[in-house]
Amino acid sequence: MYLGIDLGTSGVKVIILDCHDTLLAQANCSLTVSRPYPLWSEQNPHDWWQATCDAVQQIKLEHPALLAAVKAVGLSGQMHGATLLDTDNxxxxxxxxxxxxxSEAQCKTLEAAQPNSRKITGNIAMPGFTAPKLLWVKENEPENFSKIAxxxxxxxxxxxxxxxxxxxxxxxxxxxLWLDVANRCWSAPMLAATHLTVAHMPTLYEGTAITGNLSTSVAQAWGLDEVPVVAGAGDNAAGAAGIGVIKPNQAFLSLGTSGVYFAANENYLPNPESAVHTFCHCIENTWHQMSVILSAASCLSWVTRLTGFENELALLNEVEKCDFTQPCNVLFLPYLSGERTPHNNPDAKGLFFGLDHNTNAATLGRSVLEGVAFAFADGQQALLKSGSLIDEVSVIGGGSKSPLWGRILASVLNRPLTFREGGEVGPAFGAARLARIGVENLSPKVVCNSGKVKLVIEPDEVMQKYYRLQHKKYQDIYQSIKAHF
Known part of the structure; x- marks a missing residue:
């Protein structure tokens, strides 16, 4: 048995897999985000730990024998978050x-301080990354910065x-933005540009390496032995391991809080000017590129609350009743948290365009699903221009539960989409797989295979025709109003 823990933005997911990739147990515990000022997004790290312990306790109450049989733990989590500890930890x-x-201003400061930053990191400095956040803390909270250990x-x-x-x-x-991505090590010049040193950083491991063991107190509280903990991965790389995207030309779409279009590569292929990210994969000697949209399934949650529906499924049921032989009159820009790929614009805002007296909740819901799909299409264009080759695309994340959204995405992207078992728990699934590789010393190619296909959704020819025109209109709307953000 292997325990996979995924620390997301909206919650913690904990699962147990057996050696046959069978999902035997899972539990979730929700988290909230604090937004005290415009552009701010924060969480209390103590809440992460409490949610993790609560989720493990849910499994312990229902499946204590499974927990007791766990051989190793794998971790995945939301990326880029700056968690600052003092000398007392x-x-x-x-x-x-x-x-x-x-931290948009600090991105410019960072690249000015280290002109080779894009060459070292393979990425353009964006406010979402960790390093600019530390410059912001130094400039705005110097007392806190001075405490950082x-x-x-x-x-x-x-x-x-x-x-x-x-x-x-x-x-x-x-x-x-502190990693030399080509050489897979901390970059002293990038750290110096943020007034830090390697001493401030954790030790680096490949994703399948064992980094330590559960402490006695945690093991006893959780009902496990003092089992190994494997390095794991950022949520997107873990999702790739979970869905089997570790070989060149494989890709996936992640419909989580944010949206990710992820393509695996066997070589390091940076193209920072396109706002595409180039990162190390969680598999040794492997890299990946990804386009990132900052609001995906979170847009559906937002419009569900806005229209007064009890949950997303209830709104989706109304959207299903729309006439998809005709284009929607309303277009939606999904930039509720700004945008990364391809715009790199933290000030971008969401927008409904084309409202009239006939606009109802179903129309708004449909336009949100389509707007997110158009944002993914922009990301696909950026990936292809950056050299990624894409033969097969799988879908993971909570939004993957909606076949309607899958049909919209397939038609906008002009390619079939594959839905696989375990896709809705992708990062946690991948974390558990990495734990298995680490303790059993197995080949990633053996463990990280593509899951059983549940459904393949082909593009709809009628929808393709009008989406091609609507996507162009969507792009034109952003270009015409971006100066007003």
């Missing part, structure tokens, strides 16, 4: 999250509380 301030946009990514803070070790993996660390 106490949290200094709330963690600044991946979708926080306050260690900087951890969100999942690695959980690891520290689980094992007492300061450790991270290559894939998650790629999103800090």
């Amino acid at each position: 106490k949290v200094i301030r709330p963690a600044i999250l991946w979708n926080d946009g306050r 260690k900087i951890l990514l969100p999942k690695d803070y959980l690891r520290f509380l689980m094992t007492g070790d300061f450790a991270s993996d290559m894939s998650d660390s790629s999103g800090t």
Whole structure:
């Protein structure tokens, strides 16, 4: 048995897999995001730990024997979050999250301080990355900056509380802007540009390496032995391991809080000017490119609340009744948290265009699903221009439960989409797989295979025709109003 823990933005998911990839147990515990000021997005790291323990306790109550049989733990988590610890290993301030946009000015400062930053990191400096956040803290909270002894990514803070070790993996660390991504090591010049040193950083491991063991107190509280904890991965690389996207020309779409279009590569292929990310994969000697949209399934949750529906499924049922032989009169820009690929614009805002007296909740819901699909299409264009080759696309994340959204996405992207077993728990599934590889010393190609196909959704010819025109209109709307953001 293998325990996979995924620390997301909206909650913690914990699963147990057996050696045959059978999902035997799972539990979830919700988290909230604090947005005290415009562009800010924060969480209390103590809430991550409490949610993780609560989720494990749910499984312990229902499946204590499964927990007792766990051989190893794998971790995945939301990327880029700045978790700051002092010399007593106490949290200094709330963690600044991946979708926080306050540090745009510091991105310019960072690239000016280290002109080779894009060459070293393979990425353009964006407010979502960790390094600019630290410059913001130095400039705006100097007392807090002076206290910093260690900087951890969100999942690695959980690891520290689980094992007492300061450790991270290559894939998650790629999103800090402190990693030399080609050489898979910390970059002293990038750290110096943010007034930090390697001493502030955790030890780096490949995703399948063992970083420590559960402490006695945590093992007893959770009902496990003092089993090994594997390095794991950032949520996207873990999702790739979970869905079997570890070989060239494979790709996936992640419909989580944010949206990710992820393509695996066997070589390092940076193209920072396109706002495509180039990161280390969680598999040794493998890299990946990805386009990122900051709001995906979170847009559906938002419009569900806006229209007064009890849950997303209820709204989706209304959207199903729309006439999809005709284009929607309303277009939606899904930039509720700004945008990364391809715009790199933290100030971008959401927009409904084309409202009239006949606009109803179903129309708004449909336009949201389509707007997110158009954002993915922009990301697909950026990936292809950056050299990624895409033969097969799988879909993971909570939004993958909607066949309607799959049909819209397939038609907008002009390619079939594959839905596989375990896709809705992708990162946690991948974390458990990485744990198995680490303790059994297996080949990733043996363990990280593509899951059983549940459904393949082909593009709809009628929808393709009008989506081609609507996507162009969607792009034109952004270009015409971006100066007003």
